[in-house]
Amino acid sequence: MWADIVKRLPRFASAVLTGLDRSGDPVSLRCQPTLDHQAQVLRVVVPDGLEMVPGPAGLLCHQHDDQLWELKSFLLRGSLERASQEWVFRPRQFVSGMDTTPLSNLRLLRAGRRTAKRYLAARGLPRPTIPWDHYAQLKDQASGRT
Amino acid sequence: MVTLVVPPEVEAVFREIRTCEFTTLAKDTTPITWPTVALYRPAQARFVITTSIGLPHKAYNLRRTPHVAMLYSDPTGSGLAMPPAVLVQGDAVCPDQVVTRSDELDALGRLLMVRQPVAARYAANPLTRWLSDWYLMRLLIYVTPRRIRWWPHGDFSQPAAELEVDHVG
Numbered sequence: 001m002w003a004d005i006v007k008r009l010p011r012f013a014s015a016v017l018t019g020l021d022r023s024g025d026p027v028s029l030r031c032q033p034t035l036d037h038q039a040q041v042l043r044v045v046v047p048d049g050l051e052m053v054p055g056p057a058g059l060l061c062h063q064h065d066d067q068l069w070e071l072k073s074f075l076l077r078g079s080l081e082r083a084s085q086e087w088v089f090r091p092r093q094f095v096s097g098m099d100t101t102p103l104s105n106l107r108l109l110r111a112g113r114r115t116a117k118r119y120l121a122a123r124g125l126p127r128p129t130i131p132w133d134h135y136a137q138l139k140d141q142a143s144g145r146t
Numbered sequence: 147m148v149t150l151v152v153p154p155e156v157e158a159v160f161r162e163i164r165t166c167e168f169t170t171l172a173k174d175t176t177p178i179t180w181p182t183v184a185l186y187r188p189a190q191a192r193f194v195i196t197t198s199i200g201l202p203h204k205a206y207n208l209r210r211t212p213h214v215a216m217l218y219s220d221p222t223g224s225g226l227a228m229p230p231a232v233l234v235q236g237d238a239v240c241p242d243q244v245v246t247r248s249d250e251l252d253a254l255g256r257l258l259m260v261r262q263p264v265a266a267r268y269a270a271n272p273l274t275r276w277l278s279d280w281y282l283m284r285l286l287i288y289v290t291p292r293r294i295r296w297w298p299h300g301d302f303s304q305p306a307a308e309l310e311v312d313h314v315g
Contacts, residue, residue: 024213025235025293026169026213027215028167028217029231047303049305050302055175056174056177057177060179062165064164065223066223068223068261071181075178077172077178112198115202116283131247132269132275134247138259139269
């Protein structure tokens with residue numbers, strides 16, 4: 001897992017760290033984590049005003065272009081610890097995210113299809129029909145053709 | 147129902163930023179965050195998010211624990227220069243109803259078709275429609291904000307401005 005983090009984290013200018021506050025609500029900030037290779041943790045600056053507490057945490061890296069494409073992302077599940085004046089994110093699991101390459105798209109389409117089938121079957125629901133003509137009209141409206 | 151009133155620079159963020167970072171809590175309370183398109187509905191004092199039944203984990207998570215957060219911190223493609231980073235904490239509900247057409251889905255669909263024109267390729271022919279029809283079988287998620295904080299210019303080292311949202315009355 002550490003090798004994946006070392007390879008991918010530098011491709012992103014920043015990351016979103018999410019922990020919990022004292023009420024148990026999720027709280028997020030954008031940060032620039034630094035790699036501590038020896039301890040295999042990420043060091044982050046967390047302002048006190050966020051009221052973040054040590055415990056379960058996640059770190060998301062994502063990016064897209066101006067057309068909301070060229071999507072790239074990954075997520076780390078882990079925990080947040082306070083170490084004197086700084087905070088340490090200890091990763092536990094690497095989760096691959098979006099990657100708009102053809103192979104990745106095909107994998108996502110097949111997995112999504114299987115999961116949707118299970119969702120419907122678990123509830124005894126018929127497969128809904130998609131109103132494709134309606135979506136074509138929405139597309140025309142969005143592009144100013146109607 | 148109250149109307150959500152926020153400063154113009156925060157409203158611009160809600161309307162123009164392409165994706166927020168939406169967090170739900172896993173069973174072990176680990177925050178799970180993914181980029182998500184959100185529809186701002188100030189007249190109903192809430193946000194609308196949608197997910198496919200082929201990607202249902204955020205729905206499962208928030209049905210178990212409704213506490214969620216939305217961070218708007220990436221202005222790429224929004225046309226906004228140095229906008230504030232905005233954090234919304236609130237409660238979400240996700241009715242167990244599979245939707246393929248509704249006013250809210252239409253609004254989200256229009257938003258996406260303008261912002262992500264490449265996505266139209268999935269409706270281009272019978273094969274891509276067959277492969278991707280599950281993506282349009284949607285669950286609607288309604289986020290009611292309780293607390294909104296924002297950091298001018300996205301500078302988290304500075305104190306945040308804050309708005310508590312009162313839904314009573």
